[in-house]
Amino acid sequence: MDLINLELFKIDSLSTFVGVFVGLFTLLTVIYSFGFMDKKKGLFSYYFYIILTLVASLGVVFSNDLVLFMVFWGFLGILLYLLIGVGEKPNTSKTSKKALIIVGGADALMLLGLALIWHLTGTFKMDGMRIPLNSAEAIWAYLLLAIGAFAKAGVMPFHSWVPDTAEDALTPVTAYLPASLDKLLGIYFLVRLTLNMFVMNLDMNTFLMAVGSFTIIAAVMMALIQNDFKRLLGYLAVSSAGYMVLGLGTGNFIGIAGGLFYMLNGAICMSCLFMTCGSVEKNVRTMDLDKLGGFAKIMPITFITFVIASLAISGVPPFNGFASKWMIYQGIINVGKNGGSLWMLWLVATMFGSALTLASFMKLIHAVFLGQPSPENPARKDLAGGRIPKSPLISPKSSHGDRAEHREVNPVMWVPTVILAVLCVVFGVFAYQVPLKMFILPSLKMAVNFSGTWNATLATLLMLVSIAIGIIIYFLGTITKTRETESFVGGEVLKEHPDMRVSGVELYNTVQDIKSLKTIYNMAKNKAFDLYEVVSKIVFGINKILRYMHNGILPTYLAWCLLGMGILFYVLILR
Amino acid sequence: MAVYLLCLVLFSLGIYCILRKRNIIKIIVGVIIAEYAVNLFFILVAYRMGGRSPILSEGATIKNMVDPLPQALVLTSIVIGLATTALLVAIAMKIYEKYGTFDITKIKELKG
Amino acid sequence: MMDISYIIPLFVAVPLAGAFLIALLGKSIKKFPDVMGVLITLILCILSVKSVLIHNTYGILTYSAGGWNPPVGIGMVLDGLAVFMLVTVNVLAFCVAVYSVDYMEKFTAKWKFYTLFLLMLTGMNGVVITGDIFNLFVFLEIAAVASYALVAFGTEKHEIEAAFKYAIMSTVGSLFILLGIVFLYSYTSTLNMADIANVIMLQGKGNIILLVSVLFLMGFGLKAALVPFHAWLPDAHPSAPAPISAMLSGVLIKSLGVYTICRIFFNVFGINPAISSTLMFLGVLSMLVGVVLAIGQWDFKRLLAYHSISQIGYVILGIGLGTPLGIMGGFFHLFNHSVFKSLLFLNSGAVEYATGTRDLQKMGGLKEKMPLTYSTNLVASMSIAGIPPFNGFWSKLIIIIAAVEAGKFGYAFCAVLASILTLASFMKVMKYAYFGDLREKWKAVKEVPFFMKLSMVMLSLICLVGGILVFGDILQGFLGSAQEALSRGTEYAFTVLQGIK
Structure with missing residues (x-):
């Protein structure tokens, strides 16, 4: 059960290419921010987050182990949340919440993709992984991982955080994350998936083109x-x-x-x-x-x-x-x-x-x-x-x-x-x-x-x-x-x-x-x-039903317990 | 076998009392009844037909004794039951103080 | 080898003595309850860490109470699982005790609080180390009765109502556990768990064991707050004072519920596919129902309480998988959950301490006024949501991988859904409590006192370090031995019985 392999990082021309531009965009954003940020409060944390973002992005780009990649990738989500939170518009907190829910939710789906990859190959090393898309597991693994990349890059239907962020976050933050860095990283990962980790077939290509x-x-x-x-x-x-x-x-x-x-x-x-x-x-x-x-x-x-x-x-x-x-x-x-x-x-x-x-x-x-x-x-x-x-x-x-x-x-x-x-x-x-x-x-x-x-x-x-x-x-x-x-x-x-x-x-x-x-x-x-709004409506609908069922009356609760026990009795003994 | 069934009836009575009675004091009584049904059952399980008391006296053999262990356990269990009951009654008194009612269906401010 | 085993009864004796002393002297000496409370938990904390080392050197240890050898006397067993639980319980208890020093100033009878707290701790430690099933029941009741009293500690309207519901439901649960023990005793004529396992192996599993399984699933499931036996939890946990909420959600439901389920179904009965899939199903159900209920709450602590149901679902799912990886993930999540959920409850307590409300809609903008509470809460939130690199991420990852490995794709997907x-x-929570505009009302809000801060910082450090240590040997050894204890299943009986002879 060796979840963590050695050879955690790898540098090749694709990662160098993306890494160079990650650095360039960070540099330009920092320069720009010197002029843009005129408020004094929170300035330290702002630059601190930007530097952490740089580090995490480079980690994403150069890591060769999927778990390590996932750590950096997920950490970028928090940084996105915190950076959007620096803004001062009335809706900023709502937007940052939405952004992290979408990006973080996609990350959670990626975990399932990761698990499927482990199931298929037994390794987390990204190079040398050539999974043919011939089984349902492989297709799901590809799709789930691609969802992560889509959400990060803002591809529909996981896009709805991008316009909101653009509206409510500070402009350099928007220029830095959704506009440039998240695009680079999201597409970078999609390229890795498509070219290195999976062997594409015509159907999946058509799917990508349709999306x-x-x-x-x-x-x-x-x-x-x-x-x-x-x-x-x-x-x-x-x-x-x-x-x-x-x-x-x-x-x-x-x-x-x-x-x-x-x-x-x-x-x-x-x-x-x-x-x-x-x-x-x-x-x-x-x-x-x-x-x-x-x-x-x-x-x-x-x-x-x-x-x-x-x-x-x-x-x-x-x-x-x-x-x-x-x-x-x-x-x-x-x-x-x-x-x-x-x-x-x-x-x-x-x-x-x-x-x-x-x-x-x-x-x-x-x-x-x-x-x-x-x-x-x-x-x-x-x-x-x-x-x-x-x-x-x-x-x-x-x-x-x-x-x-x-x-x-x-x-x-x-x-x-x-x-x-x-x-x-x-x-x-x-x-x-x-x-x-x-x-x-x-x-x-x-x-x-x-x-x-x-x-x-x-x-x-x-x-x-x-x-x-x-x-x-x-x-x-x-x-x-x-x-x-x-x-x-x-x-x-x-x-x-x-x-x-x-x-x-x-x-x-x-x-x-x-x-x-x-x-x-x-x-x-x-x-x-807006996928986010639709899903939240459904969830809150179920929530309402369940809350109605918890009516605060003790005998009801006790009845559930006994009923539950009755079902267990039926399932385990009588059947 | 009949005694076991009687035990079951007693237990069911207790559970019924907890489930169906609205007065919280009656619910507590239901808990006590169910508890005693279990205790009784424990004693009965250990009882041997025609067995004698498990006291090792001079000249007596260990054969055909009732099992003494459950009796000790039931004593412990009764003590635990006592503690629980005392606490429950104390809480019930406080509830009456705060809500002005013993009706469990009216004590439902925590819900959802 | 037997010399070392003196450490085992200390886990019960020390807090019991502490409770006694506090009850005796706490009223007259002013700072005594605080000092004793922290001291006792610190000692327990050190002892539990020591027990890890002892277990790593000597393997499973047993202790016979009063020199009466089991199965006649009461045996106590210190194996990998027990050690793991002891560390979880006692580390948490220490942090909570530190927190209580400042927090409980609001309440009048501090000595009563510490007495009950230590009694509860006695019960939990006792449940974990005992090797005797009736003794387990007794300790379970000690912890439960203490917790009823602690839930009602505020003696306000809602506290009393919650305590009553909790007490009645939990007592009913205990009744079924006792009934199960009676049946088990009638079948095996012994109370020592190792011996029971032995007898079951010799006699074979009759229908009566299945009946007992059902009774135990209901009873311990109620203590662990699995859906549909969960309804007491969202009332009881928020109503207790914050440190007690942290203890209840953090460790009580685990040592009384999850631990006992593990011990009995894995080590005593031996796991079988039917029980395993039942556990998984209950786990997934709790996971989804808990989180969907949580998302609509406006009471900070009630929201957290529903999340406890959901997170216990993860633990039970992982353990129910029965594969080494799944059990490992389940235990890791158990540990992580107790850390971050306690931290979250302590945060909610800090917010309540500063503002006097638990209603999220009334808060807002507290980020600037309470920066430390904010940042620790952020760490805990990210941990529970499974965002890397915090500890919650790793345990969720392991559970999901284990579920996929076991071929349970649907369950793995549910786990991901619940995570989202x-x-x-x-x-x-973060948005309404900490972001947004600061309200006029809260202009004078101050950060909480030192000891509360200290405790929150300690716990958030564990969240961070737990995430990093996953690579190291320390955690692997610590979790590994717990996982091994379960994976070996009924071999437990041989090892323990060997230790006695």
């Missing part, structure tokens, strides 16, 4: 109708996790490499987006898209980084998101070539998802950075020459200084976002030379044969064409915007009429009015798709 |  596609579409549809900046980003983070799972599910080299590459790119982009979002938050307290607007002029650096990251994650060339999505598309097409049946469906899902992602970013860019500032926000004051009195929405720190403070956040905060944006560009333009060659292909151990499938000329050409299309799309977006302002026909200067502005969310609200979608959206609003 | 719900309900 991925569903996540992409459903999450991005939810994102479209959100009116909270951070919550919208949260849903996009969920959607990006879908691409990673889909990529892995293709089961061929290029698709898996694309999925891994997208894991990196998604983490970079989402982290960057949340950080820029935090920079905006620094100036205004509200995150309601209706009330934001006009930040492009006062926060140029933030604006540019935001645009780069959002274009990257929407898959607009030449940024990194495109490079990886392109690989995923190829992977899906290869699935079709190899006789997979539903490949068109997945392809359409990814394309559609990309388009909708772009649409939701147009909404964000318009509502936050371009558009007219709303009467309440400080940007309006700058634009309108300071005629609007200071509103309570302005955060206390920025309200006492002069107008320069409303401009750009300090360098400590924008430097990390710029670094991430630069990474977006570099990993896009030099996709093959830098990230693929250095990190991803070695992790998959197939660098040699790969360049054949990778058609460099075609890629470049496509990129150029795509850039052109991207520019057109961008202008189309601008045109749409001018169309929106047509309602304004008075001939006055717009700046002086704050009530005439277009908020940038109304257009997207019409999506909800499409008939077939309306019921679904309504159900989503009532949280009918 | 446990996590959820403790997240609820």
Whole structure:
């Protein structure tokens, strides 16, 4: 009964790759936090938790023993809980509770998976474990372990903690955990499961692709109708996790490499987006898209980084998101070539998802950075020459200084976002030379044969064409915007009429009015798709019945005892 | 065999009393009855037909004695029963003080 | 070898003497009850640790009370299982006694408290070390009667009601145990447990043994609060003063219920598949019913009490599996549960001490005012929810692995489900008690006094260390010998009887 084996840690190229980026994200988050965290209380514990998270994440990445892995993995759950708990929104405690229940609950399911693996192989060493998915136990083991990875990465239906966290936690925490680190680790474990520990078959691959596609579409549809900046980003983070799972599910080299590459790119982009979002938050307290607007002029650096990251994650060339999505598309097409049946469906899902992602970013860019500032926000004051009195929405720190403070956040905060944006560009333009060659292909151990499938000329050409299309799309977006302002026909200067502005969310609200979608959206609003809410309703229902049975009357209790004894008597003796 | 059955009847009576009576004093009495039924049963189990008292006197043989051990045990058991009963009655008095009733179905503030 | 065995009766004699002395002198000398209470439990704690070493060197020890050899006299046996239980009980008792020094200031008659407390401890230690089944019953009753009185200690409305229900149900349970002992005696004509095992082996298992099994399952199951015999527990445990709740949930239900079930069904009767699957079923049922009931509670201590039912379910599931790994996991969980559940009850006591309420809805934001209580409670919550690296994780992992190994996939899944719900309900506790905004009412709340803090810190350290020590030999040896004692089953009889001769 040797539960703990030696050789607890192992370093290979995949773990090195993930480990390096875990370190990078931690570094950037810490730098960013120096600027973001202005409250003094709890600062020590905040940084302490971040360091512990780094240690635990590295433990997850480098451990080779499943039990040890599980220890670090579960510990990350507590750290997530504690880090979300640092926030000060009214719902923070509720959100942190929900996050830990979902993540920790998935961890508990993983324990069962672990037990099944022990049952199947008699070892917990992750390398050298090649379990074929030919028995019910093996399939359950894979699914249960994958649930852990899904919950961590925020794949549907275990996603519901991500948008909530995005809304209620501190922004650097969101940028650090759900947006980047948990994605990296969740997908890392899924890769380990899929490539190293189990031998995949077609059905399981199809299952992964279905989960991925569903996540992409459903999450991005939810994102479209959100009116909270951070919550919208949260849903996009969920959607990006879908691409990673889909990529892995293709089961061929290029698709898996694309999925891994997208894991990196998604983490970079989402982290960057949340950080820029935090920079905006620094100036205004509200995150309601209706009330934001006009930040492009006062926060140029933030604006540019935001645009780069959002274009990257929407898959607009030449940024990194495109490079990886392109690989995923190829992977899906290869699935079709190899006789997979539903490949068109997945392809359409990814394309559609990309388009909708772009649409939701147009909404964000318009509502936050371009558009007219709303009467309440400080940007309006700058634009309108300071005629609007200071509103309570302005955060206390920025309200006492002069107008320069409303401009750009300090360098400590924008430097990390710029670094991430630069990474977006570099990993896009030099996709093959830098990230693929250095990190991803070695992790998959197939660098040699790969360049054949990778058609460099075609890629470049496509990129150029795509850039052109991207520019057109961008202008189309601008045109749409001018169309929106047509309602304004008075001939006055717009700046002086704050009530005439277009908020940038109304257009997207019409999506909800499409008939077939309306019921679904309504159900989503009532949280009918939130696994957490559904399960808790069922549990509380049973709880009510059981509590009713415990009526406090002693003879009832005694009757149960005697009845129980009678049943035991029957079962053990008479039968 | 009949005595054993009588014991069973006594025990059932006690259990019935605990289950069906609403007055807590009667419930306590039920507990006592059931307890004594068990004690009686213990003594009866050790009894040998036509056996004599287990006292080793001069000239007597050890043959055909009743088993003395259960008698000692039952004494202990009675003492335990006494302690429990005393405590139960004391608690019952306190309950009457606090709730103003002996009805067990009305003493149900702790539930759910 | 026989010289060492003088240690065995000390586990009963020392607390009994302590109880006597406190009852005699406690009223007149002011600090006497505190000092004696802590001292006696400290001595017991040291003795129990020593007994581990003794057991590791000498193996099973026996002691004959008054020099009368069993089966005539009363025999006491110190084997792996007994040693394990003694350590659990006495370490916990020490922490609780330390805690009580400050906590019981609220109540008037401290000496009565310590007297009853030590009597209860006597009963529990006695149950664990005795080798005689009627003696086991006597000690069980000593512990039970003391616990009825302790539940009613506050003499408020709810305490009295809970104590009455507890006392009646527990007495009924004892009646059936006594009835079982009568049947057993009539069949085997002996009371020494080793001897009984021997006789059963020679005569074979008649139907009467099955009848006795049913009676014992009900009686000891009631003491262990297995569903459907559990209904007294959620009333009784919250109503006692916090340290007593910790003792009741932490060790009383285990030494009176789980230990006795193990001892009798494994070592005396010899486990068979029917009993084994019954135990597993009862365990899983308790696990699920307990946790589902717990999740909707708003009374802090009542929530914890329902969790005791649920966690006992894990222990019984592990033991019921009957495989070495399962038994090991069950015992490990028993130990862990007694540590973290006691800690949780002590936390709830600390919160009640500081704020005067047990209603979770009335609390909030206590994190800043009571940082130590908060952090120890976090450790305990994570332990009970089975989050690594705390000790609860390891025992749950072992139980789940054992269940899967035994092919009980459904039970393993239920264990996981209960674990998720446990996590959820403790997240609820943390959220409502410690997070959120601090209410105006609690602005003046202070952290609890020194001895309460000390005790909570000790227990949370055990939670942490227990998780780390799982790799080491210490815990393996400690748990291993307990597991071995059960796995060997009725071989127990030979070893014990050999020791006597």
